Amino acid sequence: MTPHTDRKDISTAPGAEGRPDSGTDPKGLMPRLLRTMARVLARQGFDGIARYGNALGALLWHCLPGRRRLAIGAIAGHLGVSQQEAARIARESFAHNARSFLELVLVGQFGFELGDERLIIDNPDRLRRITESQRPLVAATAHLGAWEFMGSLLGQWQLDRPRMVVVRRNSNRTLNDFIFAMRGARGLQVVDHRNAVFTVLKGLKRNGCVGFLVDHNCRRDEAIFLPFLGETAAVNMGPALLAVRAEAEVWPAFMIREGDRYRLYIDEPLDTATLNGDRNDKVEAVCRFYTQAVERAVRAHPEQWFWMHKRWKTRPKHDD
Template identity: 55%
Template sequence: MRPPYSYIARTAPKLGFKGTKRLACVLGGCMWHLVGSRRRLAVNAIEHHLNVSRVKAEEIAKASFIHNFRSFLELVLVGRIDEDFCRNTIKEGRPGVIEQIASIKGPVVAATAHLGAWEILAGMLGSLIASKQRDALVVVRRNKNEGLHELICHFRGSQGARVVDHRKAVFTVLKALKREGLAAFLVDHNCPRNEAIFLPFLNDIAAVNMGPAVLAVKANATVVPVFLIRDELGGYVFHVDTPLTPDQLQGSRDDKIRQVAEFYTGAVEKYVRDYPEQWFWMHKRWKTRPEGAEASRSHDRQ
C-alpha cells in the first residue's frame, strides 16, 4: 500500500511555478483577512522591531503573508531545482556565488532563515553539493503530524539533500561535516531557553538557537550565510555572504560558539531589514525571554 502522502507527492508538483504563485496570492490574502491574531502579531512586530509607521507595517505584513505562502508551496517544486535550473534560472547576488558555495573546501555550515524562497534553497543545496559527491544535509524541526513530516522530507530531499531531525542531528551532522559535507540550518526561529543564546536581534533580545554554532565549532566548519531572495520580476537571486572561517574565532569554546551565533544572527538581521516583506513575521520570534526578563512589547501584544 502506498504511503498516505503519495498522491500529494505525485500531483502537487504539477502546479508549477505559476500555479504556486497564484495559489499563494489566494491563500495569503485569505489568511490576512480571516486570521486576525496572526495579522495583528505580524503588524505589531514589524511596527516595533523595524520602527516604522502603522500604515507601513501593515503594508509589509500583508506582502509577507503572500511571500510566506509562496515559500511553503514551493516545497513541492524542490525536485525541479537541478543544477541546470540553478545555473540558468537563478541569478547571482554577485558574480560567482553559485560556484563559491559549491567549491568551499572542508566542512560547511550553511545558515539561512525563513526568508525569501527558503524551500527552493533546499533544492539548490542538494543539487549543487550532492552532485559533487559531498554530503548535503538539511536540518529541520520535526512536525508533530507524522504524515505531514514524511511529505515535507520527501520534497525537501528530492534533489539529493538528506533531511535530518534537529533533535537527532548531532551525530549525523558531525559525521557528515568530518567528511567535508555541508549542513544547512534555519537559524531564525524561536527556541526553548535551554537551547538558546540570548542576542540582540531587530531592536530586541531574542533566543537564538546555539545548536548550529556548537556543531560548527566542534567540526571546525566554515559558516556561510546563504539566502535565496525573490526579485521584483518574480525570479530568484542567490546571496552568499562572506564566510566565517574557524581561524577567525578566538577565546574559549563558549566564546567561539557565541561568536558564530552572533555572526549568523547578524546576517539574518541584515537581510530581514533589506527584504522585510519576505520574512516570516507571523512567527512568535521573541516569545522565549531571558530568565527574569520582562516580555518584549511585541510579545505583550502576541
Template identity: 45%
Template structure:
C-alpha cells in the first residue's frame, strides 16, 4: 500500500516547477510548525542554547528552518533536471578556483556536506562538473522500505550512485582507491560505537567516523562542499579548502580524530553563517559520551 501511495505521489512531485515545490515546501513547513508543538519548542530551545539567541529570535529562526528544511526535502524531485542552463543561470560559485580543483583532482575525493542548504540538489551540481566517471553518495535510508526505495530511485542519476550506509564500506573504499569520489552527509547523530565525540556548536556531539576511516585508508582528499539557498530561486555553491589525509601525522586514532574534527568544524562554520538553513529538527546531540 505504501509503495502505491509513494508511486502515486512521484509523478506529482516531478511535474512541479522548482518555484511550486518551494511554495509547497513553505506550506508543509508551516504545517509541521503548527502541529508539532513539542518539536517546535525543542528546536527553539536548542537554537537559544547553541546560538545564544533570545526566545523571540530563536522562534522566528526555528520557524524559518522548518520551512527551509521542507523545501530542501522536496527539492529531491528536481535534482534530475539540473541541466547546464539551470546551473549557469541560477548558481553562483564562492571560491570557484576551489570548486574547479575539487572537480578535476586525480586523487581520491571524500566529499563532505551536511543537512544544510539544498543538499538534495548537490548531486546535480557534482555530476555536471566533476571529471570522475562514477560518483557515489552514501546515505542513511529510512526504515520504511517503500520510502527508502523511492529515495534511492530519485537520488540515483547518471554518474551518481547511492549506497545505503550499512552496506557502503567495501564498495566505497574500492572506488576511492581507484581515484573515485564518495560523498557523505556528516552532521547526523550516530551510535556510540560509530562515534568520535567532538564539540559541535559548543556541545559535544557524536560524529560519525566512518567517512574519516575511509578517507584515511584511501589516502583521499576531504572536500567540504555546500549548496546554499538564495532569494528568487538562486543558489550559492560553497567549496572550502580540502584536507589531504596523506599528509597527516600521528597514530591511526589521532589521524581519524583530525579528519572528523576537520569536517565537523567545516559544517559548524556553515551553520553559523546560515543558521536558518540547517536541519535543526534533527536531534543532533542525542548520543552522549
C-alpha cells in the first residue's frame, strides 16, 4: 500500500463541517460537543485511550449484567471452555471492545508511517501483493481487535483508486454523522449500507478496495446460513454478492492488539473470478470463505471479539 501521511484534524474530517453550527441553532450544540470531546480524548494518545478503554470496559462489565451473561454463555458454549475461563475471556472482551469504541478518535493519527512503533505488518508479502494487484478488492474483516484502525490504513491505500467501507447507519443522525466523520479522517469514503450497491460496484469497477464487517447477525432475507463456531449462523451475503458481481479478490484482514502495538494480519485471498457454478454457488462459496476466516481469527484471539453481540439470533426457517 502507498502510505499517505497527511493527518487530518478531527475537527476538519469529512462530514465534520458544513452542518448547522451557529449559536442560534440549538441542533448545532451536540455536534460541537462531540467534536470537542473527541479532540480532548485524542490528545490522550494511544496509551491514554488504552487506559480509558480498560476503565470503560470494567464499568460496562459491572453495569451490563445481561450482556455479561450473554457473552459468558456464548464463549462457554461455542469455545467449549469452563465457565471460569469463559468469564475471564468475556471480561477481557469488554475491555477490548471499549478500547475499540474510544480508538475511533485516533483514526486520524494511525497509519503506515507509525512503522514498528505501533504497527506490525504480519505478512509484508501479502500487503505487497494487495498493493500491486490491479483487480477490484474486497477486504473482509470483523469486530475483532482494533478494527476501527483498518479504516485508517485503507484510507491511505493508493489515493488514485476508490477506497471505501460499508457500515450500518446509526439511527441518531448527529451521532451517525460524527462516527462517519471519524472513520473518514484519513480519506476513507464511508458508505451507508442502505445505499451501498451502486456506489460499491462503481468503486470496484474502477479497481477500488471496499471493506466490510462480515461477522455480525443479519436479517433472514440478507442471509445465507452457515456454520460459525459450531452453530448455524446468519451470514450476510451482501459483500459476497458484490464481490462476485465485480469479480473481485476477497482478502480477509484483521487488526490485533499486542500490548501497546497493533499487528495487521492478512489471509490468503479468494479470487472470485476462478469460482465455478452459478451465481448462488459462487456467493455461498465467498460467504463460507470469509466466515471461516473470521472463525479462525476469533478462535486465535477470543478475548478481542465482540461476544456481547447476539450473533446467532436469526435462525433458519425450520428452527422457528
